[in-house]
Amino acid sequence: MKNNLDKILNQPSYWIEGINGVLYNAIIEFMEKNKFNRTQLAQNLGISKGRVSQILNNGEINFSIEKIVEISIKIGKYPVFELEDSQIYLNKLNQTKQLKSMRISNFNDYSTNLF
Incomplete structure (x- = not known):
């Protein structure tokens, strides 16, 4: 029988939340560094102001891999991924x-x- 750690690590949601957290922190850091308001951040990232509010208020990222890569590059980060x-x-x-x-x-x- 698997232990709790194995059960957690075998849940896709665990890894998705981790990726979302990393991207969320990077977006916040970028916003603060550049002293952007939500409208400026939305324009810079190429997403709607409402979507920025969802991200900042609820931490709801849930972008496609393509969009994660696009946003990462726009905030000056390279999305390094390894298995x-x-x-x-x-x-x-x-x-x-x-x-x-x-x-x-x-x-x-x-x-x-x-x-």
Whole structure:
């Protein structure tokens, strides 16, 4: 039986939300950097002001891959995409978790010795 992490990672919605989040953050950063209002952002991205409001108010991205690439380029970003073997990805996640756990444990040991 798969564990919860496997179940989550095997849901397309998990990855879609991740991509949407990255694009949302990049759009916000671009808007702030250029001091654009919503109308200026819409004009620059080639989308309607209403669509900009949907993005900014609700985080609703859900663009086609073509539109994601187009918007990425317009905000000065290249949409780097790669596919990774699922088992290698899981191994990396586990190693990262182990490292974080070790760091926290080491910090706790260190801070206990300080006091």
